[in-house]
Each structure stands twice: as structure tokens, then as C-alpha cells.
Amino acid sequence: MLEKILRVNALYDFYQPLLTPKQQEYLDLYYLNDYSLGEIAEKCSVSRQAVYDNLKRAESTLEAFEEKLGLFRKYQARQVLLAAIRTCAAEWDNEGQAELDSVLKKLENLD
Amino acid sequence: MLEKILRVNALYDFYQPLLTPKQQEYLDLYYLNDYSLGEIAEKCSVSRQAVYDNLKRAESTLEAFEEKLGLFRKYQARQVLLAAIRTCAAEWDNEGQAELDSVLKKLENLD
Numbered sequence: 001m002l003e004k005i006l007r008v009n010a011l012y013d014f015y016q017p018l019l020t021p022k023q024q025e026y027l028d029l030y031y032l033n034d035y036s037l038g039e040i041a042e043k044c045s046v047s048r049q050a051v052y053d054n055l056k057r058a059e060s061t062l063e064a065f066e067e068k069l070g071l072f073r074k075y076q077a078r079q080v081l082l083a084a085i086r087t088c089a090a091e092w093d094n095e096g097q098a099e100l101d102s103v104l105k106k107l108e109n110l111d
Numbered sequence: 112m113l114e115k116i117l118r119v120n121a122l123y124d125f126y127q128p129l130l131t132p133k134q135q136e137y138l139d140l141y142y143l144n145d146y147s148l149g150e151i152a153e154k155c156s157v158s159r160q161a162v163y164d165n166l167k168r169a170e171s172t173l174e175a176f177e178e179k180l181g182l183f184r185k186y187q188a189r190q191v192l193l194a195a196i197r198t199c200a201a202e203w204d205n206e207g208q209a210e211l212d213s214v215l216k217k218l219e220n221l222d
Contacts, residue, residue, distance in 0.1 A: 017179035068128035071182075082219055085196065089211050092203045100200050108193055 005031060011062040014071040023058040030055055081107045116142060122173040125182040134169040141166055192218045 009031055016024060029035040029043070030051075037055075041048040066072055081103055088100040120142055127135060140146040140154070141162075148166075152159040177183055192214055199211040 014180075018176075065129075069125075069182075071180075079219070082215055085215060089200075089208060089215075092208075097200065097203075104193055104196060104200075108190070 008059055008062065010072050011066050014075070015062050015065040015069075018065060019058060019061060022054065023061065026051060026054050027058055078107065119170055119173065121183050122177050125186070126173050126176040126180075129176060130169060130172060133165060134172065137162060137165050138169055189218065 008027070012019075012027055012031065016027075019027070025044070026040060029040045030037070035043070037048045037051050040051045044051065084103045085100060085107075088096045088103060119138070123130075123138055123142065127138075130138070136155070137151060140151045141148070146154070148159045148162050151162045155162070195214045196211060196218075199207045199214060
């Protein structure tokens with residue numbers, strides 16, 4: 001469950017602007033402010049089921065955007081490459097230079 | 112005009128998966144394969160005006176996605192940072208290390 005919460009939060013970071021205001025409101029309340037479904041239902045004057053359905057749809061929408069654009073996947077890949085750059089930079093020599101170059105090429109071709 | 116063509120092509124690279132199949136087809140023909148509006152109209156058995164309207168809408172949609180996600184803007188910013196990394200790497204010393212570190216931090220915070 002924690003893993004799912006972390007993933008939805010990460011995808012929300014990347015795709016929030018593409019969601020509807022209502023989807024953003026429910027995700028903010030549920031995932032960022034830790035409201036329960038019942039609390040959101042009461043706050044928004046809708047049924048608990050309606051909140052649940054909207055959250056599920058919003059989560060599917062986020063996964064669909066990730067499937068199409070892969071922003072979170074690319075972000076994670078960039079972090080790996082950046083860590084590699086740091087490693088290269090930490091032990092700098094001619095060999096390290098060549099290694100850094102190859103990392104930079106991968107980074108540049110990422111998107 | 113060239114500047115506009117280059118921008119639409121760049122935005123299309125980032126947001127193509129979010130466009131409708133028809134939008135993708137018209138943009139492919141017009142911007143990637145250099146078809147004229149008339150040629151696309153004939154190929155797709157629609158009016159020249161319909162092709163024009165669809166292309167305009169597709170271009171607006173691409174700009175709207177860029178307004179929301181800024182993928183092309185972030186990509187350009189990354190390229191600048193990567194060039195800076197290359198410069199740092201080219202003249203490596205302790206001072207260069209500190210400079211490289213600050214560039215990497217910016218790069219990591221980009222998205």
C-alpha cells in the first residue's frame with residue numbers, strides 16, 4: 001500500500017496539470033492531506049462511492065499518462081545517470097573523463 | 112515560419128502520444144513529410160479547410176500541453192546544464208568540482 005501511495009504521489013507530481021480540478025482536489029485531500037474517503041465525501045457533499053470512483057479514475061488517468069509519456073520513468077533514469085556522473089566526478093582522471101562523457105551522452109539522449 | 116515549424120516539430124516530439132490519431136496523421140504529413148494542405152485533403156478525402164482547422168487545433172493543443180508540462184522548456188534547460196557540465200569536466204580541478212556539484216544540483220531539481 002505504501003508503495004502504491006508513493007507511486008501515485010510521484011505520478012501526481014508529474015501529471016497534476018493534466019488532471020481535472022475535481023481529480024486534483026480529491027487526490028490532494030486523499031494522498032497529500034490524508035483525508036479518508038468518508039471525510040472527502042462529507043467535505044465535497046458527494047457519496048463515499050463517488051469519491052472512491054473518482055480517485056480510481058484519477059489514478060488510472062495518471063498511469064495512462066505515464067504509459068504515454070513516461071516522465072516518472074525518465075526522471076528515475078536521469079537520477080541514476082546523475083549519480084553516475086557524481087561517481088565519475090569523485091575520482092577524476094583521463095579514464096574518468098571518458099566515462100563521464102558516455103554518461104553525458106546517455107543523459108542527453110534521454111528525452 | 113521556419114522558427115514555427117521547428118517549434119511545432121519539437122513540441123510534437125514531446126507530446127505526440129497525447130494527440131488523437133487524426134491529429135498525429137495530419138502533423139506527420141504536414142510537418143514531417145512536407146505534404147501541402149491540398150495534398151493532405153486529397154489523401155484523407157476531406158476539405159482543405161478541414162485539414163487546416165485540424166492542424167491549427169493540433170498546434171494549439173501542443174502549446175497547451177507545453178504550457179502545462181513544459182517538457183520542451185525543461186529539455187532545453189537540461190541541455191544548457193549539460194553543456195555546463197561538459198565545460199566543468201573539461202577543466203577539472205577542485206574549483207571545477209564545486210562548480211560541477213552546483214550544476215548537478217540544478218539538474219537534479221529540474222523536474
